Amino acid sequence: MDIIRNKPVLYINLNGDLVALNPPLVMGILNVTPDSFYAGSRCRSEEAVALRAREIVEQGGTIIDIGAYSSRPQADDISQEEEIRRLSGALKIIRTMYPDVYISVDTFRADVARHCVEEFGVSMINDISGGELDNKMFDTVADLQIPYILMHMRGTPQIMQRYTDYDNIVADLLTYFSKKTDKLRLMGVNDIILDPGFGFSKTLDDNYLLMNRLSDFQTFELPLLSGISRKSMIYRFLGTSPEESLTGTTVLNTLSLLGGADILRVHDVREAVETVKIVTKTLTIG
Template identity: 55%
Template sequence: MNCKGTLIDLTTPKVMGILNITPDSFYDGGRNDSEQAIIDKVKQMLDEGATFIDIGAYSSKPNAEFVSEAEEIGRIIPVIDLLIKVFPEIIISVDTFRSEVAKAAIEHGAAIINDIAAGGLDNKMMETVAKYNVPYIMMHMRGNPKTMQSLTQYDDIIKDMLYYFSEKVNCARSLGINDIIIDPGFGFAKTTEQNFEVMNKLELFQMLELPILSGISRKSMIYKTLGTTPQESLNGTTVLNTISLLKGAKILRVHDVKEAVEAIKLCNAVYS
């Protein structure tokens, strides 16, 4: 991956730390509500071994509150500016499905666009990513955060997802996007059972010959299965992160960086 001239080798999996700057995210909403809290959180994640920091200013949890484009930009740009000032070498990913937010973020120093809709909610997104020549994370989702949980009917979920990604990748390639990462979208337009089916067959997505990002950190597929809460889901997250690694994931997107880095180190020790 070429991130603003820095080449990231994904031969060894990497960790993407989550920085939510929304008041309503399912796990850490409202925690990062001051400059110092943001700096402290990002410093901790970088010190623990995060390669990327993924900033989100619009919660994508089911039935999330609507945020205007102007408000999303107003939330995210000051944070990008702050982090680049404090951590000049930081590699920032921006979690957005809007091309104007992506454009503003890249112009202020973001290096990656992480799009939950793979261009499906903004037909200018891929053109924008291609224009600025940044890596593009495309996720599998149907509908939008308000409707996705009603769109879980599949003939064969793995085949449907592979077809979805094939179309999206072809479109991205035709526009000249070089670095593409695929995200199966655990929790997005999928039942709990479907999430586990996708995890069970995650290695099949390697046929796309692209890096796979696994984002299961503290999600409901863990805490509903265990009968706990997001706050009690770190151990379950580590278990599924480990399974993801064994099935070929190259990026773990997580709230808890230290434990994800440890999972990578131990998997590498086994296979080296």
């Protein structure tokens, strides 16, 4: 039993390794984009990619999550070819430095996912659209037999904030995940990680309500991912900026762990690793 989250210890299969999610894992963000919302996460040169990969690993991150398509509101659209080009260059560097590191690729395109898995041994796919933006994604993940991060979003990154009308956001997301996980399981996908999609198609109050009710999603008995790092739910609420949002991120990461999160997706790896250690120590001592 996982004492922290009061639920059975969960595992995911990463490149053939059965990895326990107790204590929770930290996933470090590496963006090969020119327009991600947090400037500090952008890696636009080979040297920057290498430096960021080393930082994530040395600070205790278990997974590197690499993305080449910015998902911020009103982000520029890029072609599939450009996404593959950006990812391939960075993945070559990471694989040369760390042949065995676990890598997640942040993409909603099935052909991009397949390329990264088959060419670079990527460990999991992180799909912000839950299969909605590419109807081949579920088939591809099932065929590749790779862990899949199923996130909730409405619309596309460019227009997602037009779709924030919910009768009951928690009930709506529970229904969404129920339908999607049933479909994925019938297709033979064994490792499914749920991500409520903080900041995607949600108002500020929606985000905080979901954080307050995160434990409701434990009903699926699947790993939960929380991705709130330096997001607008912090800096717009506090009247600051992404660059000034580390304290808020740490607070919300702590609440995420208490609510059942198994993976923290973050920009600030060392701080998240320390948060996991402190929360684990506090809740398991004695």
